[in-house]
Structure formats: C-alpha cells, structure tokens
Amino acid sequence: MTAAARCAPAWQLSRKAHGKLRGEAALTGERPKPAPRPRDRDGTEARIIQAAAAIMARDGVGALGVNTVAREAGVDKQLVYRYFGGLEGLLERLGTDLRLWLGDAADAEIAGSGYAEVITGQLVAHLAALRANHLVQAALAWELVERSEAVARLGAAKNEAIRDWFAQVRATAGAPPRGVDATAINAVLLAGMHHLVLRARTAGDFAGMDLTDPASWARIEAAVAHISTAMYAAPAATIDDA
Amino acid sequence: MTAAARCAPAWQLSRKAHGKLRGEAALTGERPKPAPRPRDRDGTEARIIQAAAAIMARDGVGALGVNTVAREAGVDKQLVYRYFGGLEGLLERLGTDLRLWLGDAADAEIAGSGYAEVITGQLVAHLAALRANHLVQAALAWELVERSEAVARLGAAKNEAIRDWFAQVRATAGAPPRGVDATAINAVLLAGMHHLVLRARTAGDFAGMDLTDPASWARIEAAVAHISTAMYAAPAATIDDA
DNA sequence: CTTGCTTGTCACCGGCCAGTGACTTATATG
DNA sequence: CATATAAGTCACTGGCCGGTGACAAGCAAG
Structure with a gap:
C-alpha cells in the first residue's frame, strides 16, 4: 500500500506442504494449453x-x-x-511519465508583450491543457486526498515543472508591476482553475456555475483573463501593499 | 475504499473463548461478564x-x-x-449535520458599503471559516474524488447554502458593477480559496506558496481582497465584455 | 407472570485484495 | 549439446470488509 505498508510484519506461518503438483493435471485430463503470452x-x-x-x-x-x-x-x-x-514502484515510474505529460501541458508558447499579456496567455493555455488531460486531473485530485510518500514524489515533480514554468515566464515577460504580489495572485488564479477543472470531473458544478456547459468555461476563461489583465496592467503603481 | 490502509484491529479480538452457544460458558468456567454497554x-x-x-x-x-x-x-x-x-444512511444523517456546520461557516456578518466591500469581506470570512473546519474540508475533498449518490446529496445541500449566501449578499450589497461577470469571478476566487485550503491539508504547498506558513495565508487573503476590490470597484464602467 | 419489542453482542459468509512460493517454458550462453 | 536465467503463469495464505443471521438480556405492556 502506500503509507501504511507495514501492516503485519510478524506473522509466523505454519506452512503445510503444497499438495498438488503441476504434473498432476495429466491424471485428471488433458490441459487446454493456456498459451502464455509471447515473451x-x-x-x-x-x-x-x-x-x-x-x-x-x-x-x-x-x-x-x-x-x-x-x-x-x-x-x-x-x-x-x-x-x-509493487504498486509503489509502479507509481513512481508512472510519475516519471506524468512529468513528461506535464511538460507537454506547459509547452504552450510563451509570447506577448509585457507581464500582463504573457501571464494571461499562459493561464488560459494552462487551463485548456489541464481540461484536456484526465490523467493529470486524477493525479491532482489524488494529491488532495492522500498523504502518502508516492504522492509527495509525484507532487515534487509537478512543483518543479511549475517552478520552471514560472522562471521561463519571468525571463520572457520580465518582473510583474511593483507592489503586486504576483506569486500569491497567480497561486489563487491557478488554484481556482485547478479546482474548477476537478469539480467538473465529478460534481459538475461549483458556486452556481454549470461546469458541464462549455459557455461556463468561456466565462471562466474570460474571468481569469480579466483578473490577470487588471492585476498586472502596467500603470499599477497606484496599488501598493507591504 | 481507497488505498489508505487500516491495520489495527487484530489485537482487539484476542478474546477467543467464544463457544458455539451463549449458555455453554457455564460448562467451561465462570464468564468474566462481558458487561454490555448500558442501553x-x-x-x-x-x-x-x-x-x-x-x-x-x-x-x-x-x-x-x-x-x-x-x-x-x-x-x-x-x-x-x-x-x-448502513453507511449510506449514516452519511445522509451526517450530511444533515454538515449542512448546519456549513451554515455556521456562512454566518459571517454581511456588512460594508457597496458590492466590492461586501464581497471582499465575505470572501475573507469564508476563507477563515473554511480553514478552521476540517470536516467540511474532508467533505469538499471527497466530492473531488467520488461520484456517488451520497456525494451528490451532500453537494446539493452545500450548493443550496452557497446560493442562499449569494442571494443574501446581493440583497445587502446590491448588484455588481455593470459589465462584470460577478458569478464567474466569484467562482474563480472561491474555487481558488477552496483549492488552496485543500492543498494545505495534504500537500502543504501550491505553486510556490508554502501553505504551512501563516504568512502565506496572509498574502493569499490580501491577494483575494486585492482582486475582489479591483474587480468590483465602482468606476468599472471602462471594463466591458459581452 | 408471560409476551413481545428493543438493544447490545457475536459468529459467520462470501468477496476482494496484497503478497509469496513455486512451476513451466522460452531464450541466451557456455 | 547442456544449463542458467528470466518471462509468464498459477495456487495459495492471511487479512480486512460489507453484510446477515442468530442469540442474550433489558424493558414495557397485557
């Protein structure tokens, strides 16, 4: 299992000798030759x-x-x-592949002029990529439920991908406007998008939005773009926080 | 049942002395009187x-x-x-109570002047309430993983609570500025807060934010308030979408 | 008192799961 | 050729889980 793998470390087995041997089948009847899979x-x-x-x-x-x-x-x-x-190792291998999938999702072109435009485009592209990738969705949902070691490993890979993405964006778009906590704002927007995608795959709605309706997604995309544009618009010098 | 494993119960059942019939105990020896729980x-x-x-x-x-x-x-x-x-009915009963808990969480005072101020205060209050309520968090996480009937029931109750909340807010604060899709924006912000809270209870981080650090939550709260304030500020007539 | 309902308790069944030992056979290597 | 290794397969153990039937004892109505 995952975290609680060591359930019964100390049972002693009074094993009886296995009775049947493989060749015994010949006594009862001819075996229909199960035809094992080619190696x-x-x-x-x-x-x-x-x-x-x-x-x-x-x-x-x-x-x-x-x-x-x-x-x-x-x-x-x-x-x-x-x-x-066992499952542990299989999930680790799967996580490696998942990391590649994530890379695909993050491979949207980074383009645009200015932080606001670049971030907005990236957020919208990320939303579309995430909506299309059911496997990553499952992994994301898993992380919200389990607290195991495998989850942590997988999450680390994903975080690294996001970190790289941020670095790339910053290299292309430059710094966000002064006095704006871009990390926190991006986290809120990203989290909102993730949550809505995850809700869509099970509940199908959230806070009055019918997530099975494509129109709702257009509105969500517009809202994200709207927020991102407004937050990172160039003349943001009037806004200041500590 | 998920991959989470429970491994405990073996040592509780060590009393093996059960005979076939209850009365047989008198034959084998004095029974230590199992002392059933009082009715x-x-x-x-x-x-x-x-x-x-x-x-x-x-x-x-x-x-x-x-x-x-x-x-x-x-x-x-x-x-x-x-x-x-069975479990089904138990969860239904639990859902009833959960609905009450949700009501508690939504009982923050609705006050302030203007849509922006009211919504901002409500969002911040909702975040704090949700962060404190581990049971609702578990229910929320559950909805992201399961697709059962019980989930739907519980989710319906929650949605109704949110709907009431929205109606109350609108009654107090009036309509949002024209040309702003308040439903979509609120959904994104609400979803972002939910997701961050859910991430905190398992992964502990998201998109570069350390969710175990109270300072991060202050930043998140500020970001939400910042976005909400900017989106719903009175002179928003310059913004228009379809 | 007897009768009937309820509360608490236990035993048992079938099913699924994780994990292990052991067998057969194909392929590579000497 | 013989043989060691590895791939594929099967049988089996131990355990937890959901669910049900049965039993003992309290309690109340008649």
Whole structure:
C-alpha cells in the first residue's frame, strides 16, 4: 500500500506442504494449453504502465491496485511485483511519465508583450491543457486526498515543472508591476482553475456555475483573463501593499 | 475504499473463548461478564455519528467504512445497519449535520458599503471559516474524488447554502458593477480559496506558496481582497465584455 | 407472570485484495 | 549439446470488509 505498508510484519506461518503438483493435471485430463503470452519484457512493462494510467484517468486513484492494474493489463500481478517492486514502484515510474505529460501541458508558447499579456496567455493555455488531460486531473485530485510518500514524489515533480514554468515566464515577460504580489495572485488564479477543472470531473458544478456547459468555461476563461489583465496592467503603481 | 490502509484491529479480538452457544460458558468456567454497554439508543446513535465525523476529519473519507466507524465508536457494526441502514444512511444523517456546520461557516456578518466591500469581506470570512473546519474540508475533498449518490446529496445541500449566501449578499450589497461577470469571478476566487485550503491539508504547498506558513495565508487573503476590490470597484464602467 | 419489542453482542459468509512460493517454458550462453 | 536465467503463469495464505443471521438480556405492556 502506500503509507501504511507495514501492516503485519510478524506473522509466523505454519506452512503445510503444497499438495498438488503441476504434473498432476495429466491424471485428471488433458490441459487446454493456456498459451502464455509471447515473451516481451519491455512490452509487458509498457502494458502495465499504460493500464495503470488508464485506470487512474478513468476510475480515479481509488481504483488503483495491484490486482486491478494486472487485470486491466491482462497480465499476472506477479509481474507487477517483479518489474516494479509493487504498486509503489509502479507509481513512481508512472510519475516519471506524468512529468513528461506535464511538460507537454506547459509547452504552450510563451509570447506577448509585457507581464500582463504573457501571464494571461499562459493561464488560459494552462487551463485548456489541464481540461484536456484526465490523467493529470486524477493525479491532482489524488494529491488532495492522500498523504502518502508516492504522492509527495509525484507532487515534487509537478512543483518543479511549475517552478520552471514560472522562471521561463519571468525571463520572457520580465518582473510583474511593483507592489503586486504576483506569486500569491497567480497561486489563487491557478488554484481556482485547478479546482474548477476537478469539480467538473465529478460534481459538475461549483458556486452556481454549470461546469458541464462549455459557455461556463468561456466565462471562466474570460474571468481569469480579466483578473490577470487588471492585476498586472502596467500603470499599477497606484496599488501598493507591504 | 481507497488505498489508505487500516491495520489495527487484530489485537482487539484476542478474546477467543467464544463457544458455539451463549449458555455453554457455564460448562467451561465462570464468564468474566462481558458487561454490555448500558442501553441508550440516542446516545449510541450520537456516538456513531460523532465517530464518523471524527474519522472523516482525521483520516479523510477514504477511511470511512462500517467497520471502522463501529470500531471508532466502540459499538457493534450491526447497530450501524439497524439505526442508519448502513453507511449510506449514516452519511445522509451526517450530511444533515454538515449542512448546519456549513451554515455556521456562512454566518459571517454581511456588512460594508457597496458590492466590492461586501464581497471582499465575505470572501475573507469564508476563507477563515473554511480553514478552521476540517470536516467540511474532508467533505469538499471527497466530492473531488467520488461520484456517488451520497456525494451528490451532500453537494446539493452545500450548493443550496452557497446560493442562499449569494442571494443574501446581493440583497445587502446590491448588484455588481455593470459589465462584470460577478458569478464567474466569484467562482474563480472561491474555487481558488477552496483549492488552496485543500492543498494545505495534504500537500502543504501550491505553486510556490508554502501553505504551512501563516504568512502565506496572509498574502493569499490580501491577494483575494486585492482582486475582489479591483474587480468590483465602482468606476468599472471602462471594463466591458459581452 | 408471560409476551413481545428493543438493544447490545457475536459468529459467520462470501468477496476482494496484497503478497509469496513455486512451476513451466522460452531464450541466451557456455 | 547442456544449463542458467528470466518471462509468464498459477495456487495459495492471511487479512480486512460489507453484510446477515442468530442469540442474550433489558424493558414495557397485557
């Protein structure tokens, strides 16, 4: 499991000898030859990772388990243990790939003149990318529920991606207007977008907005752009906080 | 049940001495008198509800189950079925109480002059109330992960509370400035606050903000107030969208 | 008193899950 | 060729969970 993996460290097993042997089947009848999958380690690993991603995106993280992943992949669960060291390692591998996916989502072109325009464009692009990526959504939702080590690892990768993104934006757009806490404002806007996307995938609404209606998303996008533009507009010298 | 694991119960059941029938005890030896809990239906129901709330707030919704609740309450799980009709009914009852809690959170005084001031004060108050209420946080996180019927019921209650809140605010503060999509802006801000609070209880950070540091929350609060004030400031006639 | 309802308690079932040992067979290596 | 390794498969253990049936004891009405 995740955090509470060490549940029963000290049970002693009074193991009885296994009765049946494989060859016994010949006595009862002819075996229909199960036709094992052709050997392909890399392909099998890919199948397992793909299955985990599919379950995560479709059914959420709660449905992830060694049995379910193996079943989805059409593979014996033993292979999950052998190749990844259990669910823990599999999730770590999945996190690596997820990091790549995040990179894709953050690859929107950074363009525009001035901080306000650049940030606004980036926020809107981020919203669209996140809305399209169900896997990242599942990971994000997971982080809000679990407190495990795997989550922390995955979250660290994501944070690093966001940090890089911020640095890139700042390098392109320059500094935000003086006296504006851009980090906090961006955090609020980003968090708002994340939350609305996550609400859409389950509840379908939030605070009077029907999140199943594309029109609502247009309004949300406009609101974010509106806020971002207003906050980072050039003549913001009148606003000052400590 | 999610991946969160509970590993405790083995050492509680060490008393194995049960015979097939209750009366058999007299044959084998004197019974130490299991001393059943004195009869108190209302008290027992309250204990169960309280236990469910405690688990939800402490361990999250993933840890909720008939067994765990009964164990936490120190009560046989059969009573959960008898009194509430299973987990479903228990959660419904809990939702009723939760609705009251939500009411508490929304009972901040609506005061101020003008839409901007009223909304800003309400948002800040809502943030503080939500930060203090771990049970509502758990419910909110749950809604982002599950897609069940109980969730929908609970969410409906919450939405109704928010709707009432909006109506009250509008009645007090009047309409927002023309040309401003207040519903969408408020949704973004509200969603941002919710998301940051939910991140704080698990990940502890978001987009470069350390959510374990009270100073970060001061900045977030300032950012929300800043945005709200700027968006709803009276001379907003220059801004127009469709 | 007897009868019936309720409260509290326990035992048990089937099902799913995590994890392990062991077997078969294909492939590479000598 | 023989043999060691690795891939794929199966069987099995132990455990928790949801859910149900049954039992003992309190309590009240007749």
